Amino acid sequence: MNQVSTGKAEGTLHGPALELPSFSGPLDLLLHLIQKNRAAIYDIPIARICDQYHEYLAAMQEVDLEIAGEFLWMAAWLLQVKSRMLLPAVAESGEDPRAELVERLLEYRRVKELAGILSEVHAMRRGMWPAAVDAGLEPEEVELDWEDVDLEAICRAYVEVMERFAADHPPPLEVLPLRYTVERTMRDLYGRVRSEGMVPLLRLLHTRNDTEEVVTAVVAMLELARLGGIHAEQRKAFAEIYLRPGQRELDMDTLLKEREEHGTRDAESHR
Numbered sequence: 001m002n003q004v005s006t007g008k009a010e011g012t013l014h015g016p017a018l019e020l021p022s023f024s025g026p027l028d029l030l031l032h033l034i035q036k037n038r039a040a041i042y043d044i045p046i047a048r049i050c051d052q053y054h055e056y057l058a059a060m061q062e063v064d065l066e067i068a069g070e071f072l073w074m075a076a077w078l079l080q081v082k083s084r085m086l087l088p089a090v091a092e093s094g095e096d097p098r099a100e101l102v103e104r105l106l107e108y109r110r111v112k113e114l115a116g117i118l119s120e121v122h123a124m125r126r127g128m129w130p131a132a133v134d135a136g137l138e139p140e141e142v143e144l145d146w147e148d149v150d151l152e153a154i155c156r157a158y159v160e161v162m163e164r165f166a167a168d169h170p171p172p173l174e175v176l177p178l179r180y181t182v183e184r185t186m187r188d189l190y191g192r193v194r195s196e197g198m199v200p201l202l203r204l205l206h207t208r209n210d211t212e213e214v215v216t217a218v219v220a221m222l223e224l225a226r227l228g229g230i231h232a233e234q235r236k237a238f239a240e241i242y243l244r245p246g247q248r249e250l251d252m253d254t255l256l257k258e259r260e261e262h263g264t265r266d267a268e269s270h271r
Contacts (some may be wrong), residue, residue, distance in 0.1 A: 024035075025070060026071050026074035026075075027074075027104060027108040028108070028112075029071070029074075029255055030049065031055060031105060033049050033052050033056075034049065036052075037049065038209050038210065039209070040209060041088055041102055041109075042102060042103050044098050044101070044102065046078070046080055046085055046097075046098055047085075050079060050081075050082045050178060050182055053075060053078055057072075077101070081098055085097050087099045091261060103180060114183040125168070125175050162263065180210075182220050182223065183260070185220035186223060186256070189243075190229055190230065190250060192242050192250055193224075193230050193245055194245055196244065197244065198243070198244055200240050200243075201221065201241040201242070202241060203239070203240065204217070205217060205218070221243065224231060224246075227248065227250060228250075229242070229246050229250040230245060231244045231247075232247045
């Protein structure tokens with residue numbers, strides 16, 4: 001993090017510190033903005049991303065940070081792409097001005113993922129020490145004849161060592177807070193089905209970019225169908241699944257309160 005105070009001189013009141021995350025380059029910043037907006041790389045909201053990119057550069061200028069030329073070049077390219085997408089001729093031709101940008105972002109993301117894997121391997125190797133065995137041999141007697149070395153046996157030994165290391169050094173368990181709850185999703189889905197009368201499930205799930213959100217929506221749909229609040233139907237195999245109001249009208253406030261109390265009792269019984 002780059003942290004710079006916004007105060008100007010001694011004796012004056014200092015404003016809050018402005019923190020700017022550091023990025024390795026303009027593509028790294030673009031990936032951060034795309035993830036922050038929960039957008040897909042293949043369908044970049046270029047106008048919003050472009051504006052946020054320029055806001056970041058303006059924040060860097062406010063704290064007097066030197067902006068690398070590659071960041072300025074990317075800013076100009078984003079403006080060009082944004083302008084081309086507003087032209088009617090480009091829309092009629094079907095050409096996507098974002099295609100080259102998407103290709104570069106995908107390639108950069110692949111390189112970044114590989115770099116992360118190599119970094120983990122390097123960190124693991126730094127935690128390994130060579131075995132210190134003194135066989136009592138003179139230095140001239142330690143020479144190996146590489147023609148007699150069994151490469152297959154060396155590979156098997158290497159795999160065994162790596163497996164033992166992985167078993168003895170498991171990754172730390174990271175428990176992330178739930179961003180989506182079944183109860184809230186049940187309320188939203190039930191209200192939408194009741195108001196619209198028919199909701200296409202697969203089309204609804206395709207609008208979600210987050211895997212956790214999709215799983216929560218499916219669980220909420222199954223629970224509502226079990227309670228009879230909605231009815232799911234599919235006219236033929238692999239076709240769209242439509243959600244319609246069920247025969248039973250649910251009181252969601254009472255139902256969700258009962259689910260919460262039941263979950264609390266289960267948690268106390270397992271203590």
